Amino acid sequence: MDASSLITPELIRQRRADNPKMRDRDLADALGVSEAALVAAHVGQSGPRRAWRIDPDPDRTMPAAEGFGDVMALTRNLSAVHEKVGRYGDYHPGKHAAMVLSEAIDLRIFPGHWRHGFLVETETEGGMRRSMQIFDGAGDAVHKIFLRDGSDLSAWQAAKSGLLIADQSEQIETEPRVALDGARRNPDKLDILRAEWRKMTDTHQFQRLVSKLKMNRLGAYRDAGAPFVRALAPEAVDTMLHAVRDAGIEIMVFVGNCGCIQIHTGRIDTLRPMGPWQNVMDPGFNLHLRRDHIAEVWAVEKPTQRGPAVSVEAFDADGQLILQAFGVGKDGRDSRVEWGRIVEALQGAQTETPA
Template identity: 65%
Template sequence: MANLTPEDIRTLRGENPKMRDRDFADQNGLNEAELLAAYSSIDATRIEAHPDRIIGAAQLLGEVMALTRNASCVHEKIGVYDNYHSGGHACMVLTPEIDLRIFPSHWRHGFLVEKETDAGMRRSLQVFDAAGDAVHKIFLRNDEHEQTWEELKSSLAVKDQSQVLKVEPRAPVEAAKSDPAKLSILRKEWTRMTDTHQFMRLTSKLKMNRLGAYRIVGAPFVRALRPEAINQMLHKLQDSETEVMVFVGNRGCIQIHNGLIDTLRPMGPWQNVMDPGFNLHLRLDHVAEVWAVEKPTQRGIAVSVEAFDNKGMLILQVFGVGKEGNDHRPAWGKLVETLDGLPEEVLS
């Protein structure tokens, strides 16, 4: 729906109070940031969105729930924000529970939100990109820091508390980009990598992207898996003691879980990990491509399983935990070998 006034938005929201914010926004031709802006000076306060300010505030709020998502996967971790490293291009939060990679240029709109629920008042810090899509959210878990919260409403608030938010058009997902003429260079340079972070620089130099490179590089670097393999992987992890790193992100933030996968609870198209301190909600019907990937590093081969949607968007990545004294990479590599691959004729 176009040209909705803030009053229109609040009226429609009042008629659908139980619907999740993202679902309500999608249904009414909005985005989440526009929805929240309609409640500015009512249930929401517009605030500075830079991660230095947001994470600085989060560090004062004790144990919270951190949420990062994309269109197909929601990643939730409970913990305390600490060990923050600021930076112009990228920032980090590095704790055993809250592990984030932050890209400040996409932190454009921020809100402190207060929402009355059946369980009582729910308070959160929410950050959105230029298009008004959610980048990162932080939910308070108790009332112990209510006074700090009130102080943040004053210290973080911006002068503009308008209920109308100007957003930019949503950038389209970059489709798979390959250059078969450079395949031999791709394979040669792939074998020379010493760190997984070098991969993006390599593909950029060759005018390719992640999915495009996977589609052409072939064995022994990648193996195409059935889309169902992502759910198969979760079940195999549930049955094992293999610790993994689960990466879920968007343009502005990547959130990482380190540990086991224990409790799975499917519901409709969603597969849900419901573990103490970690929840994952994955739309299995959005998974269009899955790849098992091997990249050389100084500490041996890094094996990942990576899922993409039908537009080429990266939904999530899973690696084996390889910490000193707690190396699950061999067990993870063996588990990945058992996942169902696509027949060669499907790929040709």
């Protein structure tokens, strides 16, 4: 019998009550259950934490979120947490990929991974905390929306009635996590990779290229070599954040998981390291980055119709993408030249690229 099957909803609620300030992800890991199971245990309850199961389809949840007004959007992976304050809007549906393109909240959504949804109310010392939470098939968080002071509570109440599904049980069926896919390389296709790389006119063509060649992003970087990529030292990400802050330029910071990518476009003004974490703590944007999880960093250049797109991309020891950063080059705010100088000055890797 799976040990997690012995963890009942009652036990989960007791552990939650015993550890009211513990992050859901940490508590779920400590109990050996999914984070979605932790939330589901509070469905139908009347205590300090309450949850309702909702239809997770972004075609329904994103229009509902537009009514909330000012909120905090959160997307994370195991090594980075990306938080943006703003309003949802300009939703573009799509069967395989959807987008939110409002002024502050910029999302790329992959609906196939939006499998479980909840509305959650938690009584805290600072008052009621309300959130919409979406999880993938394994019960891992895909995207969360937290209401703020001034959010529209009538829209929240409408979501509580309009998005609910028939199944309001306190237990949830999840699937095993998909095995991690590290660097997938194909040296026999290296000449094709380099030739097709040179022909790109848009960065979005890259994923299709490497998939066609039976590679993935990290595998292609390890194979491609100069002038396409340069391996950087793991500490280069931290150096880059400081350099961007000091230069006062705007960049784009991407953090994502299987179901959602969240993007910040703007300056980085306040860095506050704490232990292994580096934290961007700006009024509309927070980034929490585990520097000790960074195993590989690559400076990458891809051709586009508007000139080269230069990025800094960090991966963990399992080959999973942690974050990407690009220079901003749109609407007359072209900081790509200064960004290129910053990237060029970053320290190269001191160890050989893994085989």
